[in-house]
Amino acid sequence: MNRQPTTKDLTEIFSIALVSFVGILMTTGVNVNFPMLVNYFKVPLSSVQWFSTGAMIVSAITMICSAYADQRFNDRTVFFVATGSLLLSLIICTFATNYWLFLFGRLLDGVSIGSCTPLMFNVIPKLVPKSKIGFYMALGATVVATGPSLGPTYGGFINTYFNWRMIFVVVIPVILVVMLIGFYAIVNHLPIHHNLSLDWKGLALITVAFSVIAIGLNSLSQASVWTWIMFIIGIIALVWFVKHGHQEKAILHTRVFSNHRFTLAVITYFLIQLTNIGLSGLLIPNFSQVALGVTALVSGLILLPGNIFRIISMPFGGAMLDHYGPRLPIYIGLSLMAGYFLVMTVIAKSLGPGTILFAYIVYNLGQAICFSNVLTSGLQTLPIKQRGDGNAIFNAVQIYGGAVGTCLLSLIISLAGTFNPAATKVHAMFIGGQWCFGVLFALVIIALIMIHASFKKAQD
Known part of the structure; x- marks a missing residue:
């Protein structure tokens, strides 16, 4: 591809990058307020940290599905799944007074991050010439890296001068505007493989492995039999996933x-x-x-x-x-x-x-x-x-x-x-x-x- 990216192309990249940025900003904006959330939800730090850990696990699992999503769905569909998940996450976290409901909202943020971040890096090579891919990929990486950098200050500022739930309220209008911009700018660039099937077995194995190992690690202080059972199940699932990844239609080829x-x-x-x-x-x-x-x-x-x-x-x-x-x-x-x-x-x-x-x-x-x-x-x-x-x-x-x-x-x-x-x-x-x-x-x-x-x- 030798043509220069158009204004519409750059708008598409910007829209996707902004959603990824906001999703990551929310995660790090919540992290800095863990001590306050411990008191608000009346749970220990080991429970509150799941607001971050859970979102990251869901994000990692979603990212593993990105290669499948890139071939099976058009870019607009993936974008609206990401923005819809983020918008629902923001609304739930704004009103949730229950620990588990708030945690569910944070997990939806993980879906958004895991969908939009790979989408951005998949879209850039489709829209810019090879001579400028390095520049735009670095620009995208910088936008994503800015989220964790500004998140703690953003979350701390909101919590100090306003109600902590404003962390989520402030960006809801931004996401609504970005959804409208994305509706205009984002189009599909490659053929869609409608008959492509998802490797459900591989997805189940990596989900169990990532989740159970983290749960086992989190409960290690209790030193119970169930903790070690969790670790064993997680390790077995991880080894099984790596072995399963040698198959041709695996969700991730682990021969590497x-x-x-x-x-x-x-x-x-x-x-x-x-x-x-x-x-x-x-x-x-x-x-x-x-x-x-x-x-x-x-x-x-x-x-x-x-x-x-x-x-x-x-x-x-x-x-x-x-x-x-x-x-x-x-x-x-x-x-x-x-x-x-x-x-x-x-x-x-x-x-x-x-x-x-x-x-x-x-x-x-x-x-x-x-x-x-x-x-x-x-x-x-x-x-x-x-x-x-x-x-x-x-x-x-x-x-x-x-x-x-x-x-x-x-x-x-x-x-x-x-x-x-x-x-x-x-x-x-x-x-x-x-x-x-x-x-x-x-x-x-x-x-x-x-x-x-x-x-x-x-x-x-």
């Missing part, structure tokens, strides 16, 4: 995992995203509000400079890969992240808002330098015909890594209170925060080992 370099890169990518979302989506907002006593707005503002710095630094990381290859930026990035978590573990009990803010900027420099380069280097190990499946795996792992991150750190914070029953809520949070930083440091070290093994295999 026979490439050990790719597999090691996926594990590294998963661990980086686990630490990223666990840190920014749960640990820093809750630590700041509970241990340091700041407002939701201040906890969001603590994250804002680092998040903005990450967006600005992302092109720099890509340029390093172009000039020096993937090893240098990935090693530097992971080393900065490991250094950050090590220092934070040591000084956790004497942290203040300013220290967290400036240290988080350093963390984001490391994350920006290495994150996308791990994906790029992993995909480059695959032949071109397998990169579609490889990309879908990276997308799903990115979202699910965040879900596991919030589950894991919520568990650690709960255990800190359990093992220190005499501690006050504030003291228990200081202890839990230190434990979380220590665990995240260990996970980044594992990520370094994994990616080093991947690079070593490239030499063999």
Whole structure:
């Protein structure tokens, strides 16, 4: 394709990107208000974190279906499923006074994110010339990355100066307008395969695996027999899904995992995203509000400079890969992240808002330098015909890594209170925060080992 994108084409891309942005904004806007939601719904943090974890799991599962949806349905249908799910989510979360109804609203947000984000990256190559695909793909990635960056500040600002439900009310008119724009701009660009059937078995297996493993992790503090049964069921379902993925009509072709370099890169990518979302989506907002006593707005503002710095630094990381290859930026990035978590573990009990803010900027420099380069280097190990499946795996792992991150750190914070029953809520949070930083440091070290093994295999 050599023609330049028209105004209508750009409007289509913008409409899809905006829906994806708003969906992600809602998730991170809710995250920063977890302490308030704990009090409102009268449930523990381990239950409230499902507002984020559940949405991310649903999003990951929906993303796995994106290749099927791209061939089976036209772009307009997928867009209206995404916007309809988001609109219904916003309405439910605006009025829900029951924990389970609010959770259902959050899960619908996951459907929207999981539908619209892959749609955007599928539509861009259809509408822009090859010479500009890189620019528009990077632009789309930046729009999506801006959601998590602005979400905590947005959610904190609304909760501080207005009723917290305004987080959802404010964007309802925006989504209604975007739906009208999408009705005008979005058309189908490729033939639809009406006879294409969904791999229901594969979908059921990955749904069970993702959900049950997260539930087992969340209930690990209870140390019951059912917890371990959950883990066993989840692992069996995951292994079965990978084996099932060797079939021709599987929802996701998992033969790519026979490439050990790719597999090691996926594990590294998963661990980086686990630490990223666990840190920014749960640990820093809750630590700041509970241990340091700041407002939701201040906890969001603590994250804002680092998040903005990450967006600005992302092109720099890509340029390093172009000039020096993937090893240098990935090693530097992971080393900065490991250094950050090590220092934070040591000084956790004497942290203040300013220290967290400036240290988080350093963390984001490391994350920006290495994150996308791990994906790029992993995909480059695959032949071109397998990169579609490889990309879908990276997308799903990115979202699910965040879900596991919030589950894991919520568990650690709960255990800190359990093992220190005499501690006050504030003291228990200081202890839990230190434990979380220590665990995240260990996970980044594992990520370094994994990616080093991947690079070593490239030499063999």
